[in-house]
Amino acid sequence: MTVDDTPALGIGMVGYAFMGAAHSQAWRNAPSFFDVPIVPRLVALGGRNAEAAGDVARRFGWESVETDWRQLVARDDVGLVDVCTPGDTHAEIAIAALEAGKHVLCEKPLANTVAEAEAMVAAAEKAAESGVRSLVGFTYRRVPAIALARQLVAEGRVGRIHHVRAQYLQDWIADPDVPLSWRLQKEKAGSGALGDIGAHIIDLTQYITGERITGVSAILETFVRERPVPESFTGLAGSAPVAAKLGEVTVDDTAVFLARFTGGAVATYEATRFASGRKNAIRIEINGSNGSLAFDFEDMNVLNVYDSTEDARVAGFKRVLVTEPSHPYVSAWWPAGHGLGYEHAFTHQAVDLLTAIAEGRDPAPSFADGLNIQRILAAVEDSAAAGSAWTEVPAPA
Ligand code: SOE
Numbered sequence: 001m002t003v004d005d006t007p008a009l010g011i012g013m014v015g016y017a018f019m020g021a022a023h024s025q026a027w028r029n030a031p032s033f034f035d036v037p038i039v040p041r042l043v044a045l046g047g048r049n050a051e052a053a054g055d056v057a058r059r060f061g062w063e064s065v066e067t068d069w070r071q072l073v074a075r076d077d078v079g080l081v082d083v084c085t086p087g088d089t090h091a092e093i094a095i096a097a098l099e100a101g102k103h104v105l106c107e108k109p110l111a112n113t114v115a116e117a118e119a120m121v122a123a124a125e126k127a128a129e130s131g132v133r134s135l136v137g138f139t140y141r142r143v144p145a146i147a148l149a150r151q152l153v154a155e156g157r158v159g160r161i162h163h164v165r166a167q168y169l170q171d172w173i174a175d176p177d178v179p180l181s182w183r184l185q186k187e188k189a190g191s192g193a194l195g196d197i198g199a200h201i202i203d204l205t206q207y208i209t210g211e212r213i214t215g216v217s218a219i220l221e222t223f224v225r226e227r228p229v230p231e232s233f234t235g236l237a238g239s240a241p242v243a244a245k246l247g248e249v250t251v252d253d254t255a256v257f258l259a260r261f262t263g264g265a266v267a268t269y270e271a272t273r274f275a276s277g278r279k280n281a282i283r284i285e286i287n288g289s290n291g292s293l294a295f296d297f298e299d300m301n302v303l304n305v306y307d308s309t310e311d312a313r314v315a316g317f318k319r320v321l322v323t324e325p326s327h328p329y330v331s332a333w334w335p336a337g338h339g340l341g342y343e344h345a346f347t348h349q350a351v352d353l354l355t356a357i358a359e360g361r362d363p364a365p366s367f368a369d370g371l372n373i374q375r376i377l378a379a380v381e382d383s384a385a386a387g388s389a390w391t392e393v394p395a396p397a
Contacts, residue, residue, distance in 0.1 A: 006031075008039045009354070012072040012102075014046035014093055015084030016056040019107050019137075025083055026346035033332045034351045038357035040080075046072040073097045080357075086182045086260070087190045091116035094367075099129040103357055104134040105349075109199040109368030109377065112190030117367070117374040124367040135353050135363045136370035138203040140282060142348035143305040144340065147328035148298055148320075149208045149286070154306070159290030159308075161209055164259075164267035166285075168193075169278035173224070173253065177240055180227040180247040192251030194220065195377050198271030202373050203365060204284055205269075208293075211261040215375050215392045218257035220384040223274055225249050257380050265353045280342075292317070301339040305308035352358035372396050 002396035011027055013020060027040040044214030046069045047053030053065045065289050066072040069089075073081055078372035082091055085105040094106045104124070111117040124134040140146060152158065154170065170193075172178065182188040183196055183279040206212055207394035220334035235242050261267060275281070282297035304317040323339055329348050333340060356363035376393050383391035 001263055004039065006037065006039045006042045007358075009103075009357070010043035010075070010077040011040045011064070011080050011082055012044040012046060012066070012075060012078035013036075013042075013082040013087075014069045014072060014089075015107075016047045016053050016265070017046055017084070019084040020045070020056060021104075022343055022346045023084055024056070024062070024066050024264055025343055026350040027082075028061065029347045031356065033162075033347065035090065036351055036354045040350065040354065044072045046076060050315065061319070065250045066362075069093055070096065071291050073102060074242060078102060080105065080353075083222075086188045087112040087195070088188050091120050095123040096122050096124040098123040098132060098134065101127070101130065101132055103132055103353075105137060105353055106134070107137045107289070108157045108203070108370070108373075109190065109195045110136045110367060110374055112161075112195075114371070114374050116379050117371040121367045121371045126192065128362060131360060133353070133362060134367050135349070135356075136201060136365050136367060136371075137349060138207075138343040138365050138373075140200055140204055140297070140351050141207045142329065142345040142352065143297070143300055143367070144327045144329050145300060145320075145322040146204060146208065146297055148303055148322050149284070149295060150158070150210070151328070152293060153208055153286065154210060157291060157305075157307070157355045158286055158288030158293060159284060160222075161211070161261070161263055161265040161288045162203050163285070163287035164209060164261065164265050165283075165287075166205050166267065167270040167281065167283040168197040168201045168272075169270070169275035169283070170197065170273045171276045171278055173273045174276045176224045177228065179233075179241070179243070180249065181230075181285065184249045185253055186250040188249060191251075191377060192253055193271040193273050194252050194255035196271075197273075198255045198269065199377060201269060201271060201282065201284065202376050203369070204282070205267065205286075206372075207365075208284065208286060209261060209263070211263045211265065211385050212372070212395070213259045213267070213393055214262055214395075215390055216257045216259045216376065216379050216383050217388050217390050218255065218380040218383040220252040221254050221256075222249055222251070223253045230263040255380060255384075257383070295349050300341075368396065
């Protein structure tokens with residue numbers, strides 16, 4: 001008797017760095033902690049460097065390596081293509097996979113341009129007619145405290161929303177000696193802090209509020225415009241690498257913008273990699289007519305809740321530890337108070353995608369949601385280029 005007669009789905013993942021590792025552990029853990037209706041099989045890892053990809057494949061239990069992503073997409077034993085590459089290849093790989101009838105999970109942001117995102121949406125909508133599903137990887141919405149915040153807003157616990165306040169603060173390139181990398185080059189990444197981490201807080205605030213951004217006014221800034229080119233390193237001076245060449249940074253180091261929401265709320269956003277001392281501080285605060293919610297990813301198992309209707313003598317933010325079995329996703333993991341980490345949201349993403357595929361429905365966030373975010377990113381860039389002029393965001397079709 002087989003141990004498990006749950007149907008399996010072959011996964012082919014393209015890319016094997018940071019996101020490749022986060023996704024690999026998610027595919028492996030999903031069937032261990034959740035009763036998934038489809039069991040993922042780690043069939044093929046795609047990477048141009050056979051040796052490096054082979055090392056990651058061995059560590060995470062991928063059955064094979066493909067050095068050409070087209071071969072991976074074409075394989076009969078691959079039913080879902082997981083795109084974990086830099087943004088300049090998202091559209092090409094995802095569209096080819098959808099046209100080959102494969103489900104697609106694509107890392108965020110969906111694409112590097114609105115035009116690419118539109119083409120991806122068209123391919124996804126055509127593939128969906130044949131039951132092929134697609135998802136864009138905004139994983140932070142699957143942190144239990146964020147999912148709880150959305151529930152509380154939907155239940156009217158904060159009332160009419162007046163303010164949305166969102167920051168995504170990192171500092172990994174505040175040192176000018178940090179070398180040039182793909183995230184700092186427009187042709188690879190599409191934009192800098194704006195698309196890489198600003199996209200996350202755009203998705204999170206729209207997800208929590210259930211409303212959309214309708215217009216923005218923005219500033220983009222690049223503080224360090226040239227960085228050492230890694231390929232030109234000639235040795236060390238002390239502990240600092242010595243580079244023979246400097247390369248141009250062609251993206252923003254920080255994005256700061258105002259926004260308005262469909263429900264009338266006003267919003268402030270900051271996405272920066274120069275907030276020295278902040279490592280991965282995603283800070284969201286929602287202020288409404290009945291109360292407020294406040295979250296900081298650097299304390300990710302907590303949601304701070306303020307109820308304006310409470311007796312003023314005992315009113316104050318309540319520090320809710322979001323680790324009860326009644327909280328989203330938590331019952332699959334550990335007892336109350338043990339907490340989850342960054343990687344668990346990726347596992348929740350895998351579970352939600354496998355469940356949607358089994359139930360024959362489109363998962364969220366869809367490629368169309370990803371296109372909406374791409375349009376907001378473009379509006380921020382257009383506004384910044386026009387001296388922070390107020391710039392409308394096209395409504396979804
Ligand atoms: C940026 O450094 C980054 O790796 C983002 O690209 C990820 O989406 C985020 O989860 C962590 O930070």
